[in-house]
Amino acid sequence: MNDLLGRLRGLLLDTGYTIDGVRERLGDVAATALSREETVPALRATAEGDPLATLIRLWWLGAPVEARGMPAGLPVEELAAAGLVTVEGGRVTSTVHLQPWETDGSGGSGGPVGPVGPGGYVVSDRKVRPGDPALRPDHVVGAGGASANLAQLASRRPAGRALDIGTGCGVQVLHLAGRAEEITATDVNPRALELSRLSWALSGITGVDARLGSLFDPVEDDRFDLIVANPPFVISPAGRFTYRESGFHADDFCRDLVRRAPRHLAPGGTCHLLANWLHVDGEDWRDRVGGWLAGTGCDGWVVQRDVQDPAEYVELWLRDAAEQGTPRHRELYDDWFGWFEAANVTGIGFGWITLNDSGSLDPVVRVEEYGRPVELPVGEYVDEVLGSITTAHRLTDAELLGSRLVVAEGVLEERVGPPGAEDPARIVLRQTGGLRRSAAVGTVEAALAGVCDGDYPLDPLLAAIAELTGEDHDDLRTKAPAALRPLIAEGFFHISTG
Incomplete structure (x- = not known):
């Protein structure tokens, strides 16, 4: 069986029966319709009977195909003996659904169980x-x-x-x-x-x-x-x-x-x-x-x-x-x-x-x-x-005030307010990557987002902000941990380890 499947894999790859190959052969309209389990456009797109079209009809669409139109080298008799297809009246019908599957390289560089590239395949019962x-x-x-x-x-x-x-x-x-x-x-x-x-x-x-x-x-x-x-x-x-x-x-x-x-x-x-x-x-x-x-x-x-x-x-x-x-x-x-x-x-x-x-x-x-x-x-x-x-949960307030914060990569600041207004009505920090969260923040958190680069602990930065804004430093020290903890938990700020 392994020898048979190895030869079948080689033929599938050589014929272009891959995710990219199937998409290109079907075209956007038929491929999109197939994602909704509508097969008519795909059947029309594969009516010419070329080798790739035949494999798509046999393995993906589950349609009977003429035995005489099988791609050269496809071991039909062996596949029938293995129970993967049936042959009746000169027509071949798959008993399973065989689809190419893309791993996008997520498997890594390979290991003892064997590498997987873009040529992965998944066998299941035929789609209902x-x-x-x-x-x-x-x-x-x-x-x-x-x-x-x-x-x-x-x-x-x-x-x-x-x-x-x-x-x-x-x-x-x-x-x-x-x-x-x-x-x-x-x-x-x-x-x-x-x-x-x-x-x-x-x-x-x-x-x-x-x-x-x-x-x-x-x-x-x-x-x-x-x-x-x-x-x-x-x-x-x-x-x-x-x-x-x-x-x-x-x-x-x-x-x-x-x-x-x-x-x-x-x-x-x-x-x-x-x-x-x-x-x-x-x-x-x-x-x-x-x-x-x-x-x-x-x-x-x-x-x-x-x-x-x-x-x-x-x-x-x-x-x-x-x-x-x-x-x-x-x-x-x-x-x-x-x-x-x-x-x-x-x-x-x-x-x-x-x-x-x-x-x-x-x-x-x-x-x-x-x-x-x-x-x-x-x-x-x-x-x-x-x-x-x-x-964010485990840091004590004292540890947080002594930490060196860094704004996460890709965080943007948005300010919303009437034209010409001195102070914005709303300040939002927005992530452009990862979970793409957004968070409404106050002026102190926004100011910290502008200066936190890992060079200085939080407490001296709060002291500098207090001096510039006229706010009470002790009040900022008291309020900052509660305000910053959710922003750390959601990935807007990281703790520098350098």
Whole structure:
């Protein structure tokens, strides 16, 4: 099988069946329509039957193609014997979805498990579209937006041992392969491990330790430097599909994943996961999710990126399984929506959770809502974000006044006010990179942003500002730590270590 997949990989690359190759061959209109699961423009764009068009129709669109039109060298009979295609009446049909996947070099320079470049591939069950047969319970979904979000979030630091929980089609391993010395991947679905092994082989990745089981059960005694998870986080009254629903009650699966992760982190290790959580009437969602992290002993950062009301949520996942318009659609919708109503659910949050075993006896947890666009990949600076959050919390007022602050690179100042006014009505500091936050500040913080370059401690700078403005130095010393601590936590100022 490995020899077959190696030859198939070579043919795919030689034919141009890569992300860039497919985009160029389809054109902008067809490629954009395909991102909405509309296949007609793509089918029209690939009607000529050239080798790349044939591969797109076979592997991505799932359309039958004429056997006589197969690209030269494609081992159709061997692929059929391996169960990857069927041949009937002179037509070849894929039994899987095989898509090129871009790692953008996030894997690093290569490691023992093998390098991954722009030629990564992901094997999953065929995409389900309106009118297709119902999904099988053990359906293995392909890589998509959530996969990309998790890959963009994970820290880029090299890792000795990495763990991918709920590997599915194996896509996260493609991103981990270059920067982790050892990779373990788990899934509760045997078919997921079967297809993920195909993904890794087609991507030139070897040495992955694949284990069957739920949550951390397969790695009970192991610890890792990096843990990632795109788990079955969908909240529903019944676990019908293993790729998205755990069968746990409500959001208990994500809660348990967070609470169990720390015992499997090596000192200094980091865990990144995607999650959904409930908004319940009369309860602050921040308390709910923050409570998951309480007592873990880890520093944590929770970001809610989106919220849907119960109706939107049910409709999203019924569309996901192509169940809109089916005979059971109304029944499924009514049961699911009624279940939310009975639980007083007002919304469902989508977001990411990061844990870091810093070894501190005073762990810090920040829970926030932040839906604005951010610079990608977040993994390039996520360690700095965690460092800023913990530094701002742990510095005493005296330590902060004695620190040398530096304005973060890319921070701009905006002043708003009537033309000709002596004083602005509003001063805003704005980040041009990273999380791209903005913060309204007072004149003292703005003045500090203009002079903090790491050369002088904060206290003498406050004394100089007091002398220039006529304000009381002691009053500024008292107020400054409370005003600056949030700006440090959000990355507008850093503490100089030079």
